[in-house]
Amino acid sequence: xxxxWLKQVKWNEDGLVPAIAxxxxxxxxxxxxxxxxxxxxxxxxxxxxIYWSRSRQRLWRKGEDSGHVQHLHDLRLDCDGDCILMKxxxxxxxxxxxxxxxxxxxxLQDEQWQAVDEVLKDPHAIYSKAGE
Amino acid sequence: xxxxWLKQVKWNEDGLVPAIAxxxxxxxxxxxxxxxxxxxxxxxxxxxxIYWSRSRQRLWRKGEDSGHVQHLHDLRLDCDGDCILMKxxxxxxxxxxxxxxxxxxxxLQDEQWQAVDEVLKDPHAIYSKAGE
Numbered sequence: 001x002x003x004x005w006l007k008q009v010k011w012n013e014d015g016l017v018p019a020i021a022x023x024x025x026x027x028x029x030x031x032x033x034x035x036x037x038x039x040x041x042x043x044x045x046x047x048x049x050i051y052w053s054r055s056r057q058r059l060w061r062k063g064e065d066s067g068h069v070q071h072l073h074d075l076r077l078d079c080d081g082d083c084i085l086m087k088x089x090x091x092x093x094x095x096x097x098x099x100x101x102x103x104x105x106x107x108l109q110d111e112q113w114q115a116v117d118e119v120l121k122d123p124h125a126i127y128s129k130a131g132e
Numbered sequence: 133x134x135x136x137w138l139k140q141v142k143w144n145e146d147g148l149v150p151a152i153a154x155x156x157x158x159x160x161x162x163x164x165x166x167x168x169x170x171x172x173x174x175x176x177x178x179x180x181x182i183y184w185s186r187s188r189q190r191l192w193r194k195g196e197d198s199g200h201v202q203h204l205h206d207l208r209l210d211c212d213g214d215c216i217l218m219k220x221x222x223x224x225x226x227x228x229x230x231x232x233x234x235x236x237x238x239x240l241q242d243e244q245w246q247a248v249d250e251v252l253k254d255p256h257a258i259y260s261k262a263g264e
Contacts, residue, residue, distance in 0.1 A: 002243050004244075005240060018150050020161060022161055027159030032152065032210065032215040074239070076236035076237065076239055077240075078237075079228055079229065079230055079235045085161050085236040098211050103215075104208035104210050104215075106209040108137060111136070112136075113137055
C-alpha cells in the first residue's frame with residue numbers, strides 16, 4: 001500500500017494530528033484524540049479508530065480495555081491537511097472514560113465548568129484493569 | 133469576570149487548545165482551529181467564534197474578512213480539559229476559506245485524498261483582501 005497519502009498529512013512537531021470522532025448516527029461529536037502516521041494507517045486498514053496515546057506513548061486501539069470500539073464509517077482530512085474527522089459507530093454508546101456518551105460534558109455556567117451530561121455507566125464497571 | 137475557568141483549561145505548550153466548530157442545525161463539523169485564553173474569553177463575551185491564528189499570530193474573529201461569522205450557541209470543554217467544542221450558527225453557510233460548507237472535504241479514495249464536497253462560492257468572491 002502506498003503511503004503517499006500519509007505523507008500529505010501535515011503532522012505537527014510531535015508527529016501527530018488531532019482526530020475528531022463523530023457519531024455516525026446522532027452526529028454527536030464524541031471525542032478528540034491524536035494520531036501518528038502508524039495509528040492513522042491502522043485506523044484505515046482495520047476500519048476502527050486507533051489513536052496514539054500521548055500519556056502512554058503507545059498505540060491506543062479505542063475500546064481495547066472498555067470494549068467501546070469505534071467502527072469507522074467515514075474518514076476526512078481538512079483543507080489545511082492538519083486535522084482528521086471520522087464518522088464512527090460507537091459500540092456501547094459510550095466514548096468517554098467517565099462513562100458518558102461523549103467527552104464534551106463540561107458547560108460554562110456562572111463562570112464555572114459544570115458537568116451537565118449523564119454518566120451512563122460507572123467507570124469502574126467499564127474497566128477491568130487500568131482505565132484508557 | 134473571574135478567569136478561574138480559563139485557568140482550568142489545559143493549554144498546550146504554546147498556550148493553545150484546539151476548538152471544534154459544529155453547525156448547530158445540521159450537526160456538520162465545520163472546522164477545527166486554535167484558541168488562546170484571550171480568544172476563548174472573547175468568544176464567550178462576544179458570543180461568536182474567535183480563534184488564535186497561528187500563521188498570523190493574532191486574534192482571528194471568524195468572518196472578519198469573509199462575513200462568515202460563527203454565532204455561538206453552545207460551548208463545551210472535554211473531560212481532559214484540553215479541547216473545546218462549540219455549536220455555532222454559520223453565517224452564509226460557508227465555514228471554509230475554499231468556499232465550501234466545511235473544511236473536512238478530503239476523503240481517502242484509492243489511497244489518495246480527493247476533494248469530494250462542493251464549492252458553494254468562489255473564494256475570490258468571498259475575500260476582498262487577503263484570505264483568512
